[in-house]
Amino acid sequence: MSDVLSKFCPFFIQVDRTGQIINLGPSMAKVLGVIGANIPADTNFLDLFQITRPANVKSISSLAQGDGIKLSLYLRAHPDIRMKAAVSHDPQTDMVFLSPSFGIGVQAAIGRFGLTMTDFATTDMVPELLYLIEANQAAMQASKRLTLRLQGAKAAAEEQAQSDTLTGLRNRRGLDAALDHLITHRQKFSIIQMDLDRFKAVNDTYGHAAGDAVLTHVAKVMRRETRQCDILVRLGGDEFLIILPDLTDAGRLAQLGQAIISGIETPVMFDGEMCHVSASLGVMTCSDTLAPDVNHDALLVQVDHAVYAAKDAGRGCVRFVSDLMAVDG
Amino acid sequence: MLGVVNKAIEHFIRATYGDRVWRDAAQHAQVSVGGAGGDIEPMLMYSDEMTYQLIDGLIQSTGKPRQDVLDDLGTFLVTPPHGRMVRRLLRFGGATFDEFLISMGDLNDRVALALPDLDLPAITVNLCATDRAVITVENRIHGFANVLQGLLRAMADDYGTLVFIDIEDCNDNTSEIVVILIEQNFAKGAEFNLAG
Structure with a gap:
């Protein structure tokens, strides 16, 4: 037994x-x-x-x-x-x-x-x-390692991305690449920089989702008013930039600036609320003789001054860097 | 083929023949070797062709006979340090080599529990006499019988069992591996601790 x-x-x-x-x-x-x-x-x-x-x-x-x-x-x-x-x-x-x-x-x-x-x-x-316990642990470990690698790859891809995820416009990295290309190929171009007016108020009053809707609207206006070859950039926050290859005619640039402003001023409906914003624009034209190693920041600082001039002039308008020189001079 | 197969082949080639031969084989199979940890993901699926091309590339680069290379691969799979885990999982099959041999008939079911995508060819085990077993393998993956032969020989060594193993009969659909047990307790064999 x-x-x-x-x-x-x-x-x-x-x-x-x-x-x-x-x-x-x-x-x-x-x-x-x-x-x-x-x-x-x-x-x-x-x-x-x-x-x-x-x-x-x-x-x-x-x-x-x-x-x-x-x-x-x-x-x-x-x-x-x-x-x-x-x-x-x-x-x-x-x-x-x-x-x-x-x-x-x-x-x-x-x-x-x-x-x-x-x-x-x-x-x-x-x-x-x-x-079973050991085989599963080994398989889980392999899967976990794969997930970690994919996460790393995703982060790296985002890091290297040249576009802004919300608007699909280029980001700062994309802007630098575009400027490098124009300057090394000795092309003349113009830069329009714009800051949104009253954007913070929209964000504070109706929330970030409303703010995002406004930003998306601005990107849409930019796409509608510009040419295929123009480079559209969101620098972050409510700062946008347009690079216009071969277009340096002040009259046409002023016209384009006005068209963009009135497009942006069309109210955006979000959750039954009307969101009103406008934009202040600074414009700078660049000749085809810029030094290949010209500092991008130095260029952008000049346009920034024009944006502030537009804000000082009561917002919702366009100012040229060349005009500032005349005033300063 | 599940990437784990290709990854195992990568480890085998690098450990046995070095990185240069691996680069040759990888190039032959059009596998990029740029990434830090290599570019084959063990848990993703790849074409069977890629696996065959890796082996073909290895054979071209080293000039070694195909059967020897596959046999060595099978031995590598269960030989520590690289084969530590596979060897351990296989040892759960039985306390003695003949029990282990019988458990090879369940190999597919066991593998399916852990890696359902690793679809191995069917294996049947026939104990014809106390000292003779015939293992029939589906020929679905070219060279699989040769790999299995090398693996079985290494496992016999691990159990301390003296065996004679040969591939005796091949037709289009199946191969037969004959295992003759000469002495079950020939040597002490390697430790196997259930608790790991």
Whole structure:
């Protein structure tokens, strides 16, 4: 009988009516540190194990009555390793049989007690369970690494992007690339810089979503009023810029500036609210003789002055850098 | 083919023949080798052709016979340090080499639990006698039987079992690998700790 049990259920424990352990499966003997079949005479089951569920099982006789129940228990020497066990009472011999198993905590138990594959019944699912845990961990790790790499690649792509995500216009990086191209190819061009007027009020009153709707509207106006070859830039916030290759005629630039302003002044409906903004524009024309290493910032600072001149003149208008020179001079 | 196969081939080539041969093979298969960690993603799918081209490129670059290269690849897959994990997962198949051999019949099901996209050819294991097993492999992936042969030999070594392994019979659809167990406990074998 116990030979069969040892093979089918190597963790079994056989207990008599007094709680004395009569017989052990070879693997349970390993767990308890019992050498061979030499179970010390006064080894009482309830001294070694603490039963946690069901609560009413506190003695061997209540255990004997609990034939067929599922027991939760742990070794008093290893309270962190939880076990469960099926209980069977043999009325002929008045013996109680238990078949403990480690359940989901089996990995910890294997490490603690130095168990090997041969300590489990040949049909036990433990090796498969362990296999699955480790195989899944490896696969998850590989997937996690892939995700991290993709996140890194995405961040790098955004870093290198030359366009603004909200409006689809170019960003500062895109602007620099365009300026470099024009200057090295010795092309004349003009720069229109514009700051929105009353944009902060829209943002503060109706929220950022309304502000975004206004910015999108401005980008639409810029696209509508300019040529295919013009370079449209959002520098950030409510600052925009247009680079116009080969167009340096002051009359046409002033006309274009006015068209953009009136387009921007068309109110934007957002969530039932009318959002009114306008724009102050600064314009600078650049000849085809700029030095290839000219500092972009130095150019832009000049246009910036023209924008401030437009603001000073009451907003919603266009000022030329060349006019500033005349005034300054 | 799941990228993990190509990644394994990359590790194999770099560890065995060096980065120069890897560059040759990668170029042959039109795999870019620019990125810091290489450009094959283990968890993404690639065409089967790419895998074959990597092997062809390796053979061209080294001039080694195809069978030897594939056999070595199989051994590499389960030999630490690179093959530590695969070797460990395979050792869950059984406490002894003959149990392990039988478990190879479940290899596809086991693999599917962890990597459903790694669609390996079907393997059936027949224990004809106590000392003789015939492993039948679907020929869906060219050269797979040769890789498996190298892998089985290395695993026998890991269990400390003395075996004779040969590919005896090939037809269009299947290959047969014959394993003859000469001595189950020939050597002590490598440690296998269930707890890892």
